[in-house]
Amino acid sequence: MSSTLDVNKKSFTIALLGSWSSLTDLSRKGDAHKIEALANNISGAEDFSCECDKMLESLEVVGEKRKELAKNGFTHIAMGGAAATATREEKVNVAIRYLVELSADLLAAKRAGQVDVVKEIGERLIGEEEFELKVQAKIAESGGI
Secondary structure, three states, rough: OOOOHHHOHHHHHHHHHHHHHHHOOOHHHHHHHHHHHHHHHHHHHHHHHHHHHHHHHHHHOOOHHHHHHHHHOOOOOOOOOOOOOOHHHHHHHHHHHHHHHHHHHHOOOOOOHHHHHHHHHHHHOHHHHHHHHHHHHHHOOOOOO
């Protein structure tokens, strides 16, 4: 990983895990796999898998079989205080929040090519213009790139 990514590793990890888990919770397995592939490219498959395991354990999903079920989308994952019983609209809002954070982190790390994957998913959820506005607002809130 580059030094820019090292500085923001915690932010990246939270954004990657949040994006992955919220998309899994929305039953968007294909999109969740795209985020997982992106995470594997950024931090390595072993690191991301370890972070997923830690997150699942913190949510009291224990045992290899239960973790695998969760990772494969057969268990709803409620990360960051989000309720597993939330409405679809609330779940989409959670996913967008993490995807916007991830997009801003990737742009700040000068990984614009990888932003396209995240942007595509966000645009499918809420539309191109709205997703772009949210990313630009997040960048401005963070002090720019």
